[in-house]
Amino acid sequence: xxxxxxxxxxxxLVSVVxxxxxxxxxxxxxxxxxxxPRGSASAGVRYAFTTAFAPWAKDSARNHLASxxxxxxxxxxxxxxxxxxxxxxLVPVLPRGIARAGGALLAVGALCGLALLVKRTVDPAxxxxxxxxxxxxxxxxxxxxxxxAAVMVAPTALPVFQLIGGVxxxxxxxGKLRHMLFLFTSRRFWGEFYGRRGxxxxxxxxxxxxx
Amino acid sequence: xxxxxxxxxxxxxxGVMAEALALARALAVLQEHLDEGTAAYLSACVRCGLxxxxxxxxxxxxxxDSIPAHxxxxxxRLFRRxxxxxxxxxxxxxxxxxxxxxxxxxxxxxxxxxxxxxGRCALNCSVGLDPGxxxxxxxxxLSAAGMVPKGILANIDSALASGNTMxxxxxxxxxxxxxxxxxxxxxxxxxxxxLPVDRQSARVLYLLNPREVKFFPLSISAAGxxxxxxxxxxxxxxxxxxxxxxxxxxxxxxxxxELAGRLVRRAEELGVEELVVAECGxxxxxxxxxxxxxxGRRLPFRVRSxxxxxxxxxxxxxxxxxxxxxxxPVTLHDPCNLVRNGGVIEEQRVILRHAVASxxxxxxxxxxxxxxxxxxxxxxxxxxxxxxxxxGRIKAEQIRASGAKVVASPCHNCIDQLMELSRxxxxxxxxxxxxxIVADALIVGHQ
Numbered sequence: 001x002x003x004x005x006x007x008x009x010x011x012x013l014v015s016v017v018x019x020x021x022x023x024x025x026x027x028x029x030x031x032x033x034x035x036x037p038r039g040s041a042s043a044g045v046r047y048a049f050t051t052a053f054a055p056w057a058k059d060s061a062r063n064h065l066a067s068x069x070x071x072x073x074x075x076x077x078x079x080x081x082x083x084x085x086x087x088x089x090l091v092p093v094l095p096r097g098i099a100r101a102g103g104a105l106l107a108v109g110a111l112c113g114l115a116l117l118v119k120r121t122v123d124p125a126x127x128x129x130x131x132x133x134x135x136x137x138x139x140x141x142x143x144x145x146x147x148x149a150a151v152m153v154a155p156t157a158l159p160v161f162q163l164i165g166g167v168x169x170x171x172x173x174x175g176k177l178r179h180m181l182f183l184f185t186s187r188r189f190w191g192e193f194y195g196r197r198g199x200x201x202x203x204x205x206x207x208x209x210x211x
Numbered sequence: 212x213x214x215x216x217x218x219x220x221x222x223x224x225x226g227v228m229a230e231a232l233a234l235a236r237a238l239a240v241l242q243e244h245l246d247e248g249t250a251a252y253l254s255a256c257v258r259c260g261l262x263x264x265x266x267x268x269x270x271x272x273x274x275x276d277s278i279p280a281h282x283x284x285x286x287x288r289l290f291r292r293x294x295x296x297x298x299x300x301x302x303x304x305x306x307x308x309x310x311x312x313x314x315x316x317x318x319x320x321x322x323x324x325x326x327x328x329x330g331r332c333a334l335n336c337s338v339g340l341d342p343g344x345x346x347x348x349x350x351x352x353l354s355a356a357g358m359v360p361k362g363i364l365a366n367i368d369s370a371l372a373s374g375n376t377m378x379x380x381x382x383x384x385x386x387x388x389x390x391x392x393x394x395x396x397x398x399x400x401x402x403x404x405x406l407p408v409d410r411q412s413a414r415v416l417y418l419l420n421p422r423e424v425k426f427f428p429l430s431i432s433a434a435g436x437x438x439x440x441x442x443x444x445x446x447x448x449x450x451x452x453x454x455x456x457x458x459x460x461x462x463x464x465x466x467x468x469e470l471a472g473r474l475v476r477r478a479e480e481l482g483v484e485e486l487v488v489a490e491c492g493x494x495x496x497x498x499x500x501x502x503x504x505x506x507g508r509r510l511p512f513r514v515r516s517x518x519x520x521x522x523x524x525x526x527x528x529x530x531x532x533x534x535x536x537x538x539x540p541v542t543l544h545d546p547c548n549l550v551r552n553g554g555v556i557e558e559q560r561v562i563l564r565h566a567v568a569s570x571x572x573x574x575x576x577x578x579x580x581x582x583x584x585x586x587x588x589x590x591x592x593x594x595x596x597x598x599x600x601x602x603g604r605i606k607a608e609q610i611r612a613s614g615a616k617v618v619a620s621p622c623h624n625c626i627d628q629l630m631e632l633s634r635x636x637x638x639x640x641x642x643x644x645x646x647x648i649v650a651d652a653l654i655v656g657h658q
Contacts, residue, residue: 026251029246035509060337132306186340190333
């Protein structure tokens with residue numbers, strides 16, 4: 001196994017341990033809900049992880065379709081990028097078809113990341129929300145996507161991809177990239193809240209429902 | 212001379228000590244009482260800013276400070292400073308902020324002056340987090356630091372001391388109900404019609420908003436007419452009747468728990484099967500959803516909004532209504548705490564379709580409604596009155612676009628704000644509760 005591959009595995013281990021520790025010490029545990037439900041918490045959570053991602057489900061997506069879709073493609077590419085990064089440790093050469101498709105997605109993802117970075121620096125309202133970590137996180141991840149895309153056409157770039165990918169893994173539990181875990185935790189709580197209260201999934205015109 | 216010189220110095224030192232104590236209390240809340248749900252929301256926000264135009268405050272003033280993510284950042288920066296490794300080691304990198312007087316004042320303006328806790332940003336957050344919950348946690352920190360708006364604090368103190376926010380005495384309540392009862396008998400033409408008070412083992416206990424007792428007695432009359440027409444087995448209570456809970460607005464859980472607990476104990480004393488909350492958004496949310504969690508136990512009775520009860524009466528055929536008695540076009544304002552945060556979404560529509568000749572929806576509506584601008588205790592925070600009326604502009608535009616002459620809203624808090632919006636923006640609309648509209652449409656006696 002090459003040194004860059006070992007670095008990726010070590011970074012992954014550190015990242016997982018750090019995330020597990022953070023999740024365990026996140027905050028005071030939320031006690032089980034006692035008010036009788038009006039809807040279903042589990043249906044709310046299912047909605048949060050499925051239909052709620054639809055571009056028409058929320059104002060934030062509907063009214064900012066280009067940004068939202070760029071974000072979705074960016075994050076899909078990041079997910080595939082991590083799969084390829086870990087696969088690169090175990091499988092030295094990916095089948096050509098997968099490599100091409102993966103490379104194309106990573107390249108498009110990198111472009112989306114770049115577009116979002118430009119938007120963040122140009123839009124005054126967004127700039128007012130921005131801290132250095134926002135820029136660093138984007139540059140690191142977009143850079144890794146670009147390196148991953150390069151590997152698919154020039155395999156000699158693999159060590160660079162692995163090194164920068166390892167850095168992303170190490171940085172993930174520290175800064176803004178923490179959302180890669182806490183997005184899921186957050187959606188669970190969000191889905192439970194609206195699910196129990198019968199607000200999501202979209203309520204049916206019933207009368208006199210109650211727990 | 213020495214004594215005179217030391218007095219200002221002592222006052223200065225006392226001020227410094229008080230400030231240090233306030234900061235320490237706020238910090239203790241952040242370090243010891245942050246729940247895992249809010250912590251997850253704080254850790255998930257990517258500051259994308261896509262929540263901006265889901266907020267009525269931002270839509271009205273277009274200031275970056277009013278973007279929900281910006282308001283949540285007031286808390287998130289403190290969270291990163293004290294609860295994350297990188298925030299402690301390199302605060303400049305993650306935008307972490309030390310808790311000081313400026314940070315608390317900025318948070319106070321954002322949390323009490325630019326956010327009504329309506330939850331519209333949460334429903335529309337592309338990440339799937341609740342900026343309102345984050346800002347609400349900021350209110351808890353401010354509450355610990357003693358930085359809650361004076362009007363909200365005054366209401367809490369009044370409720371704790373006298374049993375209701377308007378300090379209405381038991382005698383005044385009984386006298387008001389007595390003359391309303393006489394009026395009810397005349398209106399329905401039934402000498403046996405009653406507004407029963409403190410009756411043991413009735414099926415339903417109906418709790419009031421003190422504004423109804425003091426300023427809107429017609430709402431109580433309307434409830435009396437509706438319960439009488441439905442032949443309900445019900446009672447009012449002359450003590451612990453106040454469904455408003457300013458402890459909830461202040462995010463002061465100890466005060467909120469105490470106030471809600473009194474109502475729960477009163478319902479238990481009376482041995483009722485069901486507690487029906489008068490038309491009040493946050494009052495419903497508090498008793499239906501929050502009180503069991505605060506009290507740490509399931510309630511031994513059902514809790515419903517009067518809106519749900521009226522809808523049931525109508526669908527069960529217990530009320531005879533003539534929509535022709537309400538000929539003007541009516542639109543509906545959905546109170547955030549009843550609808551988006553409470554789940555009572557369709558019942559008020561069922562009622563209005565039966566009770567008025569022409570029902571016109573606002574756009575958007577239901578759980579997508581815009582806040583009227585008076586939520587979250589804003590009506591009691593006089594220092595933010597101008598911002599409140601400005602934030603109500605979006606609602607005023609919705610009302611005007613509907614073309615309606617009457618705005619119905621099942622929330623007295625919203626009604627106060629809507630009446631002010633009608634005057635300020637010259638909407639020339641009448642504002643009514645759902646119960647008043649139903650009472651107007653009731654076919655009583657042999658009509």
